Amino acid sequence: MTQQQPLLKMQGITKEYFGNRVLTDVSLDLNRGEVLGLVGENGAGKSTLMNILFGMSVIVQTGGYAGKVFIDGKEVSFQNPFDALKAGIGMVHQEFSLIPGFTATENILLNGEILHDNIVTKLFGPRLKTLDLPEMRAIAEKSIELLGVEISPDTLVAEMPVGHRQFTELAREIHRPEMKVLVLDEPTAVLTESEAEVLLTSLRRLAATGIAIIFITHRLQEILDICDRIVILRDGQVVKEIATHDTDIGQVAELMVGRSVDTKAIATATYDTQQETVLAVEHLWVDMPGETVRDVSFEVHKGEIFGIGGLAGQGKLGIPNGIMGLCPAGGTVILHGKPIHLEDPAAALAASMAFVSEDRRGVGLLMEEPLDWNIAFTAMQVQNKFLRPLLGGLIKWRDDRAIRKVTREYIEALEIKCTGVEQPAQELSGGNQQKVCLAKAFGVEPNLLFVSEPTRGIDVGAKALVLKALRRYNSENGTTIVMVSSELEELRSICDRIAIIDEGRVAGILSPAATAKEFGMLMIGKLKNTDDKVVSHA
Amino acid sequence: MHRLRQFIDRAGWPRIIIGLVLLSLFLVAPHWGVRIDASLMDTIIRFGMNGVMVLAMIPMVQAGCGLNFGLPLGIIAGLLGATLSIELGLVGVAGFAGAIGIAIPLACLFGWGYGVLLNHVKGDEMMIATYVGFSSVSFMSIMWMVLPYHNPTMIWGYSGQGLRTTVSVDGFWAKILDNLLAIHIGPNFMFPTGTILFFALMAWLMWAFFHTKTGTAMTAVGSNPDYARASGISVDRMRTTSVILSTVYGAIGILLYEQSYGFISLYNGPFFMALPAVAAVLIGGASVNKANITNVVIGTILFQGILTMAPSVINAAIHSDAAEVVRLIVSNGMIVYALTRATRKSR
Numbered sequence: 035m036t037q038q039q040p041l042l043k044m045q046g047i048t049k050e051y052f053g054n055r056v057l058t059d060v061s062l063d064l065n066r067g068e069v070l071g072l073v074g075e076n077g078a079g080k081s082t083l084m085n086i087l088f089g090m091s092v093i094v095q096t097g098g099y100a101g102k103v104f105i106d107g108k109e110v111s112f113q114n115p116f117d118a119l120k121a122g123i124g125m126v127h128q129e130f131s132l133i134p135g136f137t138a139t140e141n142i143l144l145n146g147e148i149l150h151d152n153i154v155t156k157l158f159g160p161r162l163k164t165l166d167l168p169e170m171r172a173i174a175e176k177s178i179e180l181l182g183v184e185i186s187p188d189t190l191v192a193e194m195p196v197g198h199r200q201f202t203e204l205a206r207e208i209h210r211p212e213m214k215v216l217v218l219d220e221p222t223a224v225l226t227e228s229e230a231e232v233l234l235t236s237l238r239r240l241a242a243t244g245i246a247i248i249f250i251t252h253r254l255q256e257i258l259d260i261c262d263r264i265v266i267l268r269d270g271q272v273v274k275e276i277a278t279h280d281t282d283i284g285q286v287a288e289l290m291v292g293r294s295v296d297t298k299a300i301a302t303a304t305y306d307t308q309q310e311t312v313l314a315v316e317h318l319w320v321d322m323p324g325e326t327v328r329d330v331s332f333e334v335h336k337g338e339i340f341g342i343g344g345l346a347g348q349g350k351l352g353i354p355n356g357i358m359g360l361c362p363a364g365g366t367v368i369l370h371g372k373p374i375h376l377e378d379p380a381a382a383l384a385a386s387m388a389f390v391s392e393d394r395r396g397v398g399l400l401m402e403e404p405l406d407w408n409i410a411f412t413a414m415q416v417q418n419k420f421l422r423p424l425l426g427g428l429i430k431w432r433d434d435r436a437i438r439k440v441t442r443e444y445i446e447a448l449e450i451k452c453t454g455v456e457q458p459a460q461e462l463s464g465g466n467q468q469k470v471c472l473a474k475a476f477g478v479e480p481n482l483l484f485v486s487e488p489t490r491g492i493d494v495g496a497k498a499l500v501l502k503a504l505r506r507y508n509s510e511n512g513t514t515i516v517m518v519s520s521e522l523e524e525l526r527s528i529c530d531r532i533a534i535i536d537e538g539r540v541a542g543i544l545s546p547a548a549t550a551k552e553f554g555m556l557m558i559g560k561l562k563n564t565d566d567k568v569v570s571h572a
Numbered sequence: 573m574h575r576l577r578q579f580i581d582r583a584g585w586p587r588i589i590i591g592l593v594l595l596s597l598f599l600v601a602p603h604w605g606v607r608i609d610a611s612l613m614d615t616i617i618r619f620g621m622n623g624v625m626v627l628a629m630i631p632m633v634q635a636g637c638g639l640n641f642g643l644p645l646g647i648i649a650g651l652l653g654a655t656l657s658i659e660l661g662l663v664g665v666a667g668f669a670g671a672i673g674i675a676i677p678l679a680c681l682f683g684w685g686y687g688v689l690l691n692h693v694k695g696d697e698m699m700i701a702t703y704v705g706f707s708s709v710s711f712m713s714i715m716w717m718v719l720p721y722h723n724p725t726m727i728w729g730y731s732g733q734g735l736r737t738t739v740s741v742d743g744f745w746a747k748i749l750d751n752l753l754a755i756h757i758g759p760n761f762m763f764p765t766g767t768i769l770f771f772a773l774m775a776w777l778m779w780a781f782f783h784t785k786t787g788t789a790m791t792a793v794g795s796n797p798d799y800a801r802a803s804g805i806s807v808d809r810m811r812t813t814s815v816i817l818s819t820v821y822g823a824i825g826i827l828l829y830e831q832s833y834g835f836i837s838l839y840n841g842p843f844f845m846a847l848p849a850v851a852a853v854l855i856g857g858a859s860v861n862k863a864n865i866t867n868v869v870i871g872t873i874l875f876q877g878i879l880t881m882a883p884s885v886i887n888a889a890i891h892s893d894a895a896e897v898v899r900l901i902v903s904n905g906m907i908v909y910a911l912t913r914a915t916r917k918s919r
Contacts, residue, residue, distance in 0.1 A: 360802060380804030389802065397798045402862070403791070411792055412803040414785060421785055430785040 039107050041066045041246050042087075042215050047101035049082055049093070049270075056082050057099070057270045064215065069237065069247045071261035071278070073254065073290055075345075075522070079270040080250050084217050088125050089118040105214070122214035124207030126221055130199050132206075134192035139167075139174040141191055142206045148173070177209035178202075180243075181236040197229035201236075208240060216240065217248045222256060223347065234260045252345050254283050254290075254558045266290055287554025291522055309336040312514045313482055318365035319538075320349070320356030327352035327363075328538030334482070334516060339508055341529030341546075342518040345557055349538035350518050351392055354484035358382045358389040360397070369482065383416040388480035390471045392487035392518070394464070398471040401460040405452060406434075406441040408459050408470050413477040444473035448503055465496025472503055483507075486518045501528055522553055584857055586909075590874045597881040604888035609761040611881055617750065618876040620767035621832045622852065624774050625825030625845060626868045628818045629853040632697075633863040634782070635814030636794035637690055639850045642701035644842035645686055645708045646822020649679035654827060654836050655735065658744055659723045668745040668831060675823040682708075683819030687812030698860075709842050716838045739836040746834045767832055774824065775865050781817070790814055794861055825849075848903065851875055851910035875910075879903055 040063040049057040057079045064070050074080050085092060086099050089112025093099060103110055105121055112118045115125075132141045148170050149163035174187040183201050191199060200221060207216055218237070222230040230253075237260055241247055249261060257264055258278055266274045266289045274289050313334040320327035327349040334340045344350040356363035359379040367374040375381040382389075391397040400408050413419040420437045421430040441455045448469040452462055459470060468488060475483055485504060489497040505528055508515050519525050525532050526546040533543045534556035541556040580588060601608055625643065632640045640646075653675025662670040686704055693700045717734040721727055726739045740746070752766025781787045793800040793810040801807050826845065830836050853863055856871020883898040 358802070379802055380806075383804045391802060393798075396796075397802050400792055400795045400799050402795055407788070407792070411788070411799075415789055416804050418785070432783050432785065432788050434783075 040064060040104075041106060043102075043104040043107075044083075044087065045102045045104070047083065047086060047099060047103075049079075049086065049099040051096055055270060057086075060101070060267070060270070060272050062265050062272070062275070064246045064248065066214075066246055067241050067244050068263070069241050069249055069261045071257035071264040072248055072250045072267065073252070073257060073264060073286060074267035075290060075520075078267040078290075080267055081219070082270075083267070084125065084219065084248070084250070087118070087215075087217065088112070088123060089114050089116075091115075119210075120212070122210075122212040123217065124210070124213050124215070125217040125219070126200075126203050126207055127219055130203060132191045132199060132203060135190065137188050137190055138178070138185055138194075138198075138202050138205070139171050139187040141202055142174045142177060142187075142209055143170050144206070146210065173209055174205065177205040180208060180239065181205060182239060183232055183236065196224045197226065197232075200225060200229075200233065204233075204236070208245070213245060215246045215248065217250070219250045220252070221249075222251055222253060230256065252558060254286050257286070258283060283558070284551050284555065287558055288549070288551040291550045291554040291557070309338070312336045312338075312370060313516070314366075314368040315353075315357070316366040316368075318353065318356060318363065318367065320352035320361050320363040322349075322352035322355050322361040325349050325352040325355075326538050327356055327535075330365075330535070330538070330540055332533055332540060332543065334514055336514055337508070337512050338530045339504075339515045339517060339528055341525035341532035342516065342535060343520070343522050343525050343532055343553070343557070344535035344541070346520060348535050350520075350535040351486060352538075353535070354389055354486050354516065354518055355391075358387065358484060360389075360391075380416070383412065383478065386478075386481040387484065388412070388475040388478045388482075389484040390468075390475045390486060390488060392490060394467055394471060394490075398474075399459045399467060402458055404456045404458055405445070405450075405462075405470060406437045406455040409441050409444055409473045409477055410437040412474055413479075416478060419477075440477065441473075444476070448473055449499065463492075463496075465492040465500065468492055468496070468500055469503070472500065472507075476507060479511075480513060483513050483515045484518070485515060487520065488517065489519070489521065489524060497524070504528065522557075586855065587857060587870060587874065590855060590878065594874060594877045594881065597878070597885050601881065601885050601888075604885060606884050606888050607760055609758060611884065613761050613763070614880045615873070615877045617764050617767070617832060618880055619872050620750075620764050620771050621829045622825075622848065622876055623771040623868065623872050624821055624828050625849045626852045626856075626872045627771075627774055627778055627865070628821035628825055629849060629858070630778055630863045630865070630868065631781075631790065631814040631817040631821070633853075633858060633861060634794045635790045635811050636797060636861055637811055637814055638698040638701070638860055639853070640701060640815075640818045640822070641698055641846050641850065642686055642704040642708075643818075643822045643846035643849055644705040645682050646679050646819035647826040647842040647845050648708055648712050649682050649819065650675045650823035650826035650830075651712075651836060651838060651842070652678050653823060654741070654830055655721065655726060655739065655838075658726055658739070658741070659721055661723070663744055664748065665745075668748050668827070671745070671827050672824055675827060676820055679820040679823035680816050683816035684812060686819060687815030690815060691808045691811055705842075705846055709840065712842075713839050735838050737837070737839050737841075739838065741830060741834060741836060745831050748831050749828065750832050764832070767828065770828060774821070775868070778821075779865055786810075786813065847907050848875065848879075851907040854910035855906065875906060878906060 042064040045061050047057055047060040072080055110121055148166040150166050152164045154162045171187050178185050181201055185198050237247055261278050264276050264278055265272055311333045316331045318327060318330045324347055342350045342353060355361045357367050359377050359382045363376045369385050374385055410420050420433045422433045424431050438455045450466050450469045488500050507513055529546055531543055532546055534541045544552060629640055653671040656674045657667050657671035690697050721735055726735050728734050728736055749766035749770050750764040754765055755763040789805045790810050793807050797807045852871040852875040853867055855875050856867035858867040882902040883895045886898050887895050
C-alpha cells in the first residue's frame with residue numbers, strides 16, 4: 035500500500051494568523067482506503083489544517099498558506115469549499131449543517147438533486163426542472179445502507195435523534211461518486227457509546243471501498259480502534275506520526291499533552307495543605323450550553339491557586355459560570371461555611387467572590403464605555419464604592435474623581451497600555467483588555483477569585499504578564515484563586531492543585547508535578563470508570 | 573483644515589447639512605418679507621414645547637430598549653393629568669402643578685406595565701413599542717367618550733358627555749410658563765424664559781440621574797446586558813425603570829407643550845407626537861443605543877427650526893397658502909431622513 039502514489043499529500047504546510055504562527059511545516063500523506071487519526075490538544079492546529087484542505091474562506095482571507103497540497107499527484111489549491119467538493123473532499127463538521135425542515139433524502143441530495151426536463155423548463159429555463167423523487171430516494175437509501183444503519187429517507191431531520199443526524203450528514207458526503215477523502219471532525223462527540231460504535235463500523239466499511247478518511251477526535255480509544263496511522267499535532271507541528279499497532283493510549287496521550295514537566299515553573303511555597311477550606315462544592319450541576327457540568331465536587335483551601343483543566347466542551351467552563359450565578363445550576367456551594375444562593379449573580383458577588391469571564395468581549399467588558407467605568411462598575415454596584423451619598427443617602431452620586439484615581443492606579447500596577455482612563459475598552463488589544471477584566475475583579479477585593487481562560491486569544495508576552503499579576507495578587511493579598519484554563523502547561527506553571535474535568539465530572543485531581551501522561555489519561559477519560567484509580571498527589 | 577475635519581467628525585455631516593439649511597433659511601427669509609425676530613421666537617418656543625418629550629427618549633435608549641415609539645402612552649398619562657386637573661377646577665400654578673402631580677403616578681403605572689411588556693420582547697422593542705402607542709391611543713379614544721367628566725369647558729356641548737377633541741386651557745394654565753419671567757424685545761420678539769428654564773430643569777434632572785448609581789447601572793445594561801448581569805444588576809428591573817422614566821418624561825413633556833400651545837389635543841392627538849421626538853433625537857446625533865442631552869438640545873433646535881422656517885419661507889416665496897401641506901412634507905421628510913440615519917453602534 036505504501037508503494038503506490040498517495041491519494042492526498044500535504045507538504046510543508048505553514049500558516050500564520052496575523053503574525054501568530056499556528057502551523058509550522060506540517061506534512062502528511064494519506065493513501066486510498068486508509069483511516070488516519072489526527073489528534074492534538076485544543077489549538078494544536080487540527081482545525082486550521084483541515085480548513086486549508088477544505089479551502090475555507092477564512093484561510094484565503096487571512097493571507098493563504100505556505101506549502102503544497104497534492105491530490106492523486108496533482109497539485110491543487112482550493113480557493114473555496116466548492117473547489118474542494120469537486121475534487122472529492124468531503125467534510126463532516128462537529129456542528130450539524132443540515133436543514134431541519136427537510137427530509138433525510140432532501141438533505142442528502144441537497145444541491146445534487148436528480149432533475150428532469152418538463153414542459154415548463156422549455157419555456158422558462160432549467161430552474162424549473164422537476165425533481166425525480168423516487169430516484170433521489172433510492173440514492174439516499176443506498177448511501178444510508180452503505181453506512182449500515184437504518185434511517186427512513188423520509189424522516190424530517192428535525193425529528194431525528196442526534197445520532198441519526200450525524201449519519202445523515204455522513205450519507206450526504208458519501209453519496210457523491212467522486213468522493214475520495216472524507217474528513218470527520220469530532221463525529222462521535224454527540225453520539226452515545228453504541229451509536230459511536232456503529233459509526234466506527236461504518237467508517238471501516240467506507241474505507242474498505244477505497245475512500246480515505248481523516249478522523250479527528252479526542253477520544254483516543256476510538257482512534258486506536260479504527261485508525262491505521264496516527265498523526266499527533268502539538269503547537270502547530272507534527273510531533274509524531276506512528277502506526278496504530280506500534281503504540282498505546284498512554285503514549286499518544288503523553289505526546290499530545292506535551293513537554294515533560296518544566297520543574298522551574300513549579301514553585302508554590304505559599305500553599306499549605308493544612309489551611310482551612312474556603313470553598314466546598316458538592317454535586318454541582320450547571321446547564322451551560324456546550325459546557326455542561328453534570329456532577330462536580332471539590333474543595334479549595336485558603337490561599338490556594340486551584341486549577342481546573344480538561345478538553346473543550348467537557349464542562350470546565352461551566353463550573354465558575356454556575357457558581358457565579360450566570361447559568362442555571364444546582365447542587366451545594368459553601369463558601370466560608372455559608373451556602374451560596376445559586377443562579378443569582380448579585381448574591382455570589384455579595385459573598386465576596388469575583389469572576390473574570392472567559393467571554394471577555396461578551397461578558398467581561400463594556401466595549402463602548404471608557405476604562406474607568408469598566409474597572410469601577412462592579413465594585414460600585416455591589417459594594418457601593420466610588421459613590422457619594424447626597425441628601426442623607428437618598429441619592430448615591432457617582433464619584434468620577436475617585437473612579438479615575440483608582441483606574442489610574444490599576445493602569446500603572448498592571449501596565450495596561452492605553453491613552454488614558456477615558457479610552458473605550460474596545461480600542462485596547464486583547465491582552466490589555468484582559469488586564470482591565472482583572473482590574474475589575476481585583477477592584478471588588480474578593481476573598482475568592484474565579485479566573486476563566488485568562489490567556490485565551492492573547493499573545494505570549496501578555497500571557498506571562500497576566501499570569502504574573504494573578505500570582506502576585508495571590509501571594510500579596512492571600513486571595514484564593516480558582517483558575518480554569520484549556521492550557522495545561524499554564525495551569526501547571528501556576529496552580530497548587532489541578533482538577534481535570536471530563537464529561538462534566540471530576541476525572542481526578544493532580545499535583546502540577548504529575549506526569550504529562552497522567553494528565554493526558556485523565557483528559558481523555560481513560561480512568562473515568564475506575565474511581566479507585568483517581569489519584570491525588572496534593 | 574485639520575481642525576475643520578475634527579469639527580466635521582465630531583458634529584457629523586447630517587447635523588452640519590441641516591444646520592446650514594436652517595441658517596440659509598434665516599438668511600433668505602427677509603428677502604420675502606418673513607420677519608427674523610418672529611421666526612426666531614417661534615423656533616425658541618417650539619424648542620421649549622417639544623424639548624422634554626425629546627428628553628424622554630434618553631432613558632430607554634441608554635438602557636438598550638431602543639427609541640420610545642410608545643411615547644403616546646406617556647402622553648396619555650399627561651392628558652389624563654391635564655383633564656383631571658381641569659375637572660377639579662384647579663387654576664393657575666395649582667392647575668399646572670396639579671396636572672403634573674396627577675400625571676406622574678399614572679405615568680409610573682403605565683410605564684411599569686409597558687416596561688414589563690418590553691422585557692418579554694427583547695430585540696423587538698421598537699416594533700412592539702409602536703403598537704403600544706397605537707393601541708393605547710385607540711383605547712383612550714373610547715375612554716375620552718365614556719369617562720365621566722363633567723366640567724362644561726371640556727365636554728361636548730350638544731350631548732353633555734364625552735370630551736371634545738381639543739380642550740382649551742385658557743383660563744386655567746395657558747402660557748403659564750411661557751409668560752413666566754418672559755423677556756420682551758421689540759413688538760415681535762418674546763423669550764419664553766419659564767418654559768426654557770423648566771426644560772433646563774428637566775434636562776438637569778436627567779443628567780443628574782445618569783450620574784447616580786442607578787443611572788450608571790442603566791447605561792451599563794444598555795451597553796452590555798451580560799456584563800451588567802455578571803455585576804449583579806437585575807437587567808429587567810433596570811429596563812423597566814428606564815421605561816417608567818421615559819413615560820413620566822413623556823407625560824410632563826406634553827403638559828409643557830399644552831401650556832404653551834393653549835390646547836389639549838385628545839383622541840388622535842398623541843399619535844403625532846412620538847415620531848417628531850424620535851426624529852429630533854436622531855437628527856441630534858443619537859444612535860439606537862446611545863443618546864445624551866446634547867443630542868436632544870441640538871436635535872430639537874434643528875428639527876423645530878426647520879419645521880418653523882421652511883413652511884413660512886416657502887409660503888412667502890411662492891405666494892401660496894400651502895403652509896399646512898408644506899409643514900407636513902417637511903416634517904415627515906425629516907422623520908424619514910432621521911430614521912434612515914438611525915444607527916446601531918456595533919459592540
